[in-house]
Amino acid sequence: MRVQPATAEEIERFYDAARSFWHPVARTDDLLAGQTMAVKLLAEDLVLWRNAQGMPAVGDDICPHRGTKLSMGTVTGDGCLQCPYHLFEFDSDGACTKIPQLPGKPISPKVRLGTYSAVDYAGLVWVCLDTNSANSTKPPLVPRAEDPGWWLYAGEPPEWNCQAPRMIENFLDLAHFGAIHSANFGNPEVHEVAPYKPVTHKGENAITFEVNYLARYRWAPEEDGKPAVRPIHYRYRCDLPFASWIETNVEGEHPYYTFAVCQPVSVDQTKIYWLTTFTNEVHHSPEELDKGFLPFFAEDQAIVEQQRPEWLPLDVSDELHMPFDKISVAYRRALAELGFPTIRLAPG
Ligand SMILES: [Fe+2]
Known part of the structure; x- marks a missing residue:
């Protein structure tokens, strides 16, 4: 399939749509x-x-x-x-x-x-x-960033050769954990996505949803030759166009937040800032956090950088959407409503 490159006019429209945000x-x-x-x-x-x-x-x-x-x-x-x-x-x-x-x-x-x-x-x-x-307007809220009972770590930002919406859609995607993150939190035995319902908050330019996941627990020993697992309840919020966070809830533990936000350097170059916030009772060194988070960002980068077309197709009649892709559909629709341009897949 030929993939049509973005036109100069589409590139301008992308920059115009992104300009009014922090x-x-x-x-x-x-x-x-x-x-x-x-x-x-x-x-x-x-x-x-x-x-x-x-x-x-x-x-x-x-x-x-x-x-x-x-x-x-x-x-x-x-x-x-x-x-x-x-x-x-x-x-x-x-x-x-x-x-x-x-x-x-x-x-x-x-x-x-x-x-x-x-x-x-x-x-x-x-x-x-x-x-x-x-x-x-203000920058998107980073959960607990200014709460004295919590601390924040801002990791070294990697730069991906991709359009910012491609990165954020990947951050919101729920159906690839067992496929590409099985060395991390991804459970290679679980590919089905639990039911969830994205809610678009138009006045706030945000989309929220919650979902349960039986994650791999890589810090615990294997059980009967299989990776240890533990149930997690994730709460997601996407602040359009290019910020999103996940609240991770494990029973008996303090919740923590992972916040990712893009610096759209250009239409095909994106710097990714990732922040984590923890309660003061929880201790992690910067090295531990880098070791915990950077590998799965790299796993995602390898996939996202080669997706085509380079731009996220915002017309939902392009590409195939499965029931578990509800969040991608909501995200693509919301970006289109904000005036971000779509580019069509070329026929033939
Ligand atoms: Fe991922």
Whole structure:
């Protein structure tokens, strides 16, 4: 089957639809005071830094004077971004505060850097490129991120060669655990998905559902040559378009959360931030968490990067949907309603 590539117009529509949402661009701890960081979001080159108050600032990574990459510059003692070429300085609102070649002269308000909204939240730096939307919306809620009785770990974000919706659909998919995660929590004996019902919350741009699963328990010894298992009750929430979390409930244990959110670097490049939150009674080292989570992200990556078409088909008459795929259908429909474009599979 030929797979039709996305057109320039479809690519623009994807970026337009994603623009009004908050997306992560870095981990909070990786954006150090006094340093610049070059990041890409929705194919836009951006520069991150921290202002004098330590708040994250984000601007176009291009000096309005001669087009120099500002991320190659430095941050001044008063939290301004200094261009490496002619040493112009810009504050976090984009105002030019210094042109060394024009000492004592007033600076035209036309000399401005394009800046956007940025916040630190739940261990991540979030950016919204749409000014109107930034004032009326917030990043998706990370469960227990600000609860003093809980702690949060933000893992090193892997980068996948895929479209962001492909990654999120995989994170929500319930029917592949026994097939590709059998070395982890996936039970190779169980492929059937227990009944579940996704609920779309239009006002909140969210989809929620709950499901039971008899997971493999790889930390317990095998029983009669078979992997140990234990029942888990999962509660899922997807915050459209590119964030989702899972609450994992095991009887007799504290619940914990796994939160995944995409930085759509471009239409086919996606950085994945994964956070976990645990009650203070539970202790895990970063190494234990990396060992627990990174292998199954890698298992998913190998599948998702080669799915075709590269873009998730949002017209549900494309591809085949089984009763256990209700969540994929709900997710695809919700993205289409938000204006994300679908691309058709080419006939023949
Ligand atoms: Fe998976």
